[in-house]
Amino acid sequence: MLDSPRLTSASIAVRRDPPIVEDLRSTTVPDDPVQRRDLILIERARTGDLDAFNDLVRLYQDSLFALVVRMVPDRDQASDAVQEAFFSAFRNLASFRGGSVKSWLNRICVNAAMDTQRLRKRRPSQPYPEFEDESWQPKAGDDVDPERIAVDAERSRAIAAAMTRITGDQRTAIVLYDVEGYDYSEIAEMTGVSLGTVKSRIHRGRLSLRDILAERMELFRG
Amino acid sequence: MTDRSSATTPPTHDTHDLERIVALAARDADLDPTVADAARAQVTACRACRDLLADVVALSAAVPDAAIPARPRDYTLTEADALRLRPGGWRRLLGFVGSARDGFTRPLAIGLTTIGLAGLLVATLPGALGGLAIGSGGAAALSTVGSAISPAAPSHEAGSIAASAAPALPAPASAAAPAASGEPPRDAAGEGGTFSGAGDGTTSQRADQPSDLAAEAAIGEDATGMSVLAVLAGAILIVGLGLFGLRWTARRLGDG
Numbered sequence: 001m002l003d004s005p006r007l008t009s010a011s012i013a014v015r016r017d018p019p020i021v022e023d024l025r026s027t028t029v030p031d032d033p034v035q036r037r038d039l040i041l042i043e044r045a046r047t048g049d050l051d052a053f054n055d056l057v058r059l060y061q062d063s064l065f066a067l068v069v070r071m072v073p074d075r076d077q078a079s080d081a082v083q084e085a086f087f088s089a090f091r092n093l094a095s096f097r098g099g100s101v102k103s104w105l106n107r108i109c110v111n112a113a114m115d116t117q118r119l120r121k122r123r124p125s126q127p128y129p130e131f132e133d134e135s136w137q138p139k140a141g142d143d144v145d146p147e148r149i150a151v152d153a154e155r156s157r158a159i160a161a162a163m164t165r166i167t168g169d170q171r172t173a174i175v176l177y178d179v180e181g182y183d184y185s186e187i188a189e190m191t192g193v194s195l196g197t198v199k200s201r202i203h204r205g206r207l208s209l210r211d212i213l214a215e216r217m218e219l220f221r222g
Numbered sequence: 223m224t225d226r227s228s229a230t231t232p233p234t235h236d237t238h239d240l241e242r243i244v245a246l247a248a249r250d251a252d253l254d255p256t257v258a259d260a261a262r263a264q265v266t267a268c269r270a271c272r273d274l275l276a277d278v279v280a281l282s283a284a285v286p287d288a289a290i291p292a293r294p295r296d297y298t299l300t301e302a303d304a305l306r307l308r309p310g311g312w313r314r315l316l317g318f319v320g321s322a323r324d325g326f327t328r329p330l331a332i333g334l335t336t337i338g339l340a341g342l343l344v345a346t347l348p349g350a351l352g353g354l355a356i357g358s359g360g361a362a363a364l365s366t367v368g369s370a371i372s373p374a375a376p377s378h379e380a381g382s383i384a385a386s387a388a389p390a391l392p393a394p395a396s397a398a399a400p401a402a403s404g405e406p407p408r409d410a411a412g413e414g415g416t417f418s419g420a421g422d423g424t425t426s427q428r429a430d431q432p433s434d435l436a437a438e439a440a441i442g443e444d445a446t447g448m449s450v451l452a453v454l455a456g457a458i459l460i461v462g463l464g465l466f467g468l469r470w471t472a473r474r475l476g477d478g
Contacts, residue, residue: 048308054298065293075291086297091307095472152287159281160288178285203244206278213281220280 038101046093064109070175071113073164085112110190117168155219162212170205243271247278327465334462341455
């Protein structure tokens with residue numbers, strides 16, 4: 001992990017010298033320490049250092065699983081998609097073209113999730129059969145008021161359940177926009193559709209969510 | 223949150239454009255000002271639209287807090303995974319082609335595609351380029367030469383030339399066959415140009431050298447009547463486009 005001796009500040013400082021790498025876009029040392037750390041790990045992984053790649057996996061597996069499981073409403077399928085995405089990233093380390101490693105991994109995961117969605121369309125499975133499962137983790141806030149925690153948990157489950165009932169395309173667009181913070185054009189590029197289609201999916205998805213949750217909107221108001 | 227008590231829902235609410243309200247809720251930067259104004263007017267006049275706006279804003283804020291399951295396993299790769307996944311052979315090559323380190327295939331693909339397109343243009347537009355093309359080329363050039371030698375030659379002599387050349391000329395069969403039957407031969411471009419020889423001995427000189435004629439024609443056309451230049455240019459174009467396709471595939475694979 002990052003605490004390992006391989007990633008001391010000294011080693012990062014050494015990398016500030018002009019590194020001898022072939023990818024011109026990754027030679028510009030970014031100011032962002034996170035990005036700098038990621039690029040170092042990628043460079044090491046490219047030279048065959050499996051530990052460096054696994055450091056990246058440990059750093060991003062939670063956020064990537066959270067992204068994919070929002071898009072693919074089946075925990076096992078989402079998990080398989082994330083694993084496949086990491087396999088794909090490892091296979092294609094050479095084709096990393098610089099920039100943000102997180103964005104690169106996100107993009108691979110989004111592709112894997114969309115592939116899984118296409119597969120689900122052909123072979124649909126029951127969405128979220130694990131809803132009663134305790135492994136579902138609504139975000140716990142700082143508020144310690146038990147009633148407030150219960151309401152938050154209920155709201156969190158309600159929105160998650162509603163998300164499973166809108167179409168996969170709408171879900172993907174909404175997750176990328178509302179959760180991941182991509183803008184319309186980035187989503188259009190990632191999903192391979194036009195800007196207008198992205199907007200339409202987001203707007204219609206929100207309308208659908210509102211229709212689905214019409215009876216429970218009090219949870220979300222005020 | 224909006225004031226829910228003071229607004230009323232007109233009976234025309236069903237005809238309201240709700241997507242407009244959702245767009246307003248999203249605060250789209252590129253939302254048309256007239257659409258935005260119309261949406262605001264709708265929200266002001268209609269309680270249901272006002273509720274919708276408030277609900278959509280609240281739902282958008284709630285989406286990131288949706289419950290997600292705990293990550294079920296660790297995704298780190300084992301040595302066995304790494305061995306299995308490490309690219310080798312064509313995948314390694316494809317990985318290089320798609321990578322930023324590859325500064326070779328893109329200019330090569332551009333160059334080959336350009337040459338291929340230019341070659342096809344030259345081969346298919348011989349007239350426009352002053353007969354530079356060997357292409358349709360071959361026969362057309364020969365007919366031009368023949369006309370220059372003797373513009374007034376009788377057409378039956380042309381037939382005899384073609385007939386004598388025909389056995390050695392498998393390629394321009396379409397041009398030679400009608401000539402042998404006494405019809406004026408057509409050049410490969412189908413322009414009906416006559417292949418005429420001179421009656422003062424030039425004809426016999428040319429007729430005595432069928433192998434030269436055959437060689438010239440063979441440069442111009444293959445057995446299917448296609449120009450060699452066109453075939454070559456087509457092949458180069460295909461290779462160029464193929465390289466573009468290879469790069470695209472490699473980059474797609476690179477993104478998973």
